[in-house]
Amino acid sequence: MKIAIIGGGLAGLTAAAYLSDSPDTEGIVFERSPQLGGRAFTYEKSGFTLNYGAHAVYGIDRHTLQFMEQELGLKFQSKQVDKRKVMYAKHGSLTPAPLDFVNIMKTDVLTAMEKVRFVAEIAAVIANIHQLKHYPTLGDYLNRSHASSDVKELWEHLVSSNFFITPEDARKVTGEAIAEYYHNLFLSQKPVNYILGSWATITNQLVEKIDCNEHWNIAVKEPVESITKVNGKFILNTKTREALEFDEVIFAMPVQQVAKLLESTPWSSNMEPYKNNTSTEVLVYDIGFSKVVARPFHYISDMDNKLFISDVSATDHTVVPEGGQLLQGIAYLNDDFADEELRKQYLDNKTQQMEVLFDTYYPDWREHTAVKRVSKKAMVSSVKNIHSNKLLPNRVQDVPFLFCGDGCTGKGELAERAFSSGRAVAQMLLKEKARTKALIH
Ligand SMILES: Cc1cc2nc3c(=O)[nH]c(=O)nc-3n(C[C@H](O)[C@H](O)[C@H](O)COP(=O)(O)OP(=O)(O)OC[C@H]3O[C@@H](n4cnc5c(N)ncnc54)[C@H](O)[C@@H]3O)c2cc1C
Known part of the structure; x- marks a missing residue:
């Protein structure tokens, strides 16, 4: 069974790690960017480990990662955020959350x-x-x-x-x-934990697993551009290769991008209910300090302005150079603006509010900033969790593909949904394959 997986984020890598564990499979993971990990991409800068998104795991003792630890032999450590250091700020004063x-x-x-x-x-x-x-x-x-x-x-x-x-x-x-x-x-028992070493701790092991099977390849900088079905086989064209033939295709990317790739194909109309899903976007403000500027708490949520700051390094010391500190500020965003100018003003205002929060609790932070990264449009979840949106099922009636990712049905939210849906589609395919094999024999 030759499988194409489109997307090298948490969901795609999870599906590939499970499938490549089975001797009867071969496949390619296609990733359009130069690096793997998608929105969980991690990079090093001046000794700091920066995640594109945060690496908090909610309810780790009840999380899909527990299955992956056993089934794929993953090894990772996690550390719990100290609940006593989680604060809410309301009208300028702090109180335990x-x-x-x-x-x-x-x-x-x-x-x-x-x-x-x-x-x-x-x-x-x-x-x-x-x-x-x-x-x-x-x-x-x-x-x-x-x-x-x-x-x-x-x-x-x-x-x-x-x-x-x-x-x-x-x-x-x-x-x-x-x-x-x-x-x-x-x-x-463990509501909020950080995976020590960030998401890279997980993605690196998934990649190692996939690499262990010589019949599997990971193709970066190779976006899939079109897909057709001819004589029961799927034919994919990528930016660099043409007419690659597969038996199965797994989409492991945001739902809106799936709908776009399937535009003008026979399956386009099946994507109608999902293509207008809205995503959850936030403003992210990461700053790394050369020393610990202040550590009054590990997480502070500003109830008035709807922003929060996590002192990531207070829990995960591996993400900073010795003696350093890494904060991640996040602001929840409105997405309803009459025009671009209003949206820009709103984002500038949010950035200022974030800096005021840094000024209040981390005085002198500007003087010690060693790295800084501000993203005004980071997609946290490809399908915002509101009643008018609809998660994409792992299988859609009359569509011959499988779907996984944080916008698809699965256990949990965010990264957990990416992991759980990636695991689920791989298990579905392996089960179907085993059933077909049993019927033939
Ligand atoms: C600021 C921020 C904070 C977050 N914090 C947390 C947190 O604390 N805890 C948590 O659990 N989750 C968190 N998340 C969410 C988590 O990062 C995502 O849920 C998860 O990474 C989604 O993984 P995915 O595989 O579903 O999708 P993606 O990561 O989007 O992967 C899809 C991949 O497909 C690729 N692709 C798209 N189109 C094509 C194509 N045509 N051909 C080839 N490749 C293609 C993309 O380049 C991408 O790499 C956060 C996210 C952000 C942005």
Whole structure:
């Protein structure tokens, strides 16, 4: 079975690592960029390890990486973010984030009565019996709830920060998605962990695995440009090669890019329900310091401006040169602008707000900045988790391909969905292959 995998991000590499583990397969992973990893791409600069996206793993003890560790023999270490050092800033003052029962009791964002009520709501979500999951969206739930405006604001803020979206969008997240997310997170003993050494720790091992099978190749700087089906075989044209023949094709890229590649093919209309999905975009502001400028906390979320700063190196010391510090600032973005000029002004304003947050908690940061990277349009999730969007299934009726990636159906959110859907499509193909083989014999 000769397989083409289009996309060398977490999903594509995961699918290839599983498939190349099977002796009956051969294949090529096509990646259009010069490097692998996609949005989890990691690079070194002046001794700092910078991720294009962050490498936090949510609920690692219940995460797909646990299966991958066993099934693929991956080796990695992780370290938990210290919950006691996670703070919320509201109207200029800091308070522990209400992430667990201890912090809920300590936080100042709620009054004593509201704390009791909030704990009860969260306890109900944990038990998975909460009515939240029966509401179409968080907005519907909050509109009908008699909770105080502070409790409502906290729900919006939690959903904003966990799904990387604005409070307006948080109200559009389905009750089911929220109930499932918090059910999983609150049951986890390890809610937020960093993979030591960043995503490269995982991607390098996936690549090593693929390289172990001589019938598999990874082709970088080779975008796939067109695809057709002739006599039961798939014919791919890439930027550098023509008429490459495959038995199976796995798309491992953002849904919108899949729809574009399949435009003007017989499968274009099947992509209609997915092609207008909106993605989650954020502003990312990474700064590396030559020394530890200040370490008042490990994560601070600015509730007023909807920004947060993670002191990545407080948890993962491997990403900085000795004595250094790496911060990652992220701002949730609105995507609704009348024109480009307004969008530009909004982004400039967000950048300024981020710098004010750095000024407040990391005074003198400018003097010690050794590396800096600002991206005003980073795609966190290819399909924003709101009710009007639709995840792409791993198989679509009447379409002969498989699909994986963080915009496809799978377990978890973000990177976990990329890993879990990559693993799922590989297992589906291997199972189908085994079934066909059994029928023949
Ligand atoms: C700022 C930021 C912070 C994040 N933080 C976290 C976090 O803390 N925790 C977490 O779990 N997740 C996080 N994420 C999300 C995580 O990075 C993504 O969910 C994950 O990397 C998506 O992987 P993927 O394989 O689905 O897609 P991608 O990484 O987008 O991979 C798709 C690949 O396909 C390639 N491609 C596209 N078209 C073609 C073509 N025609 N031919 C060949 N190749 C093609 C692309 O170049 C790309 O490499 C974050 C993301 C960002 C941007």
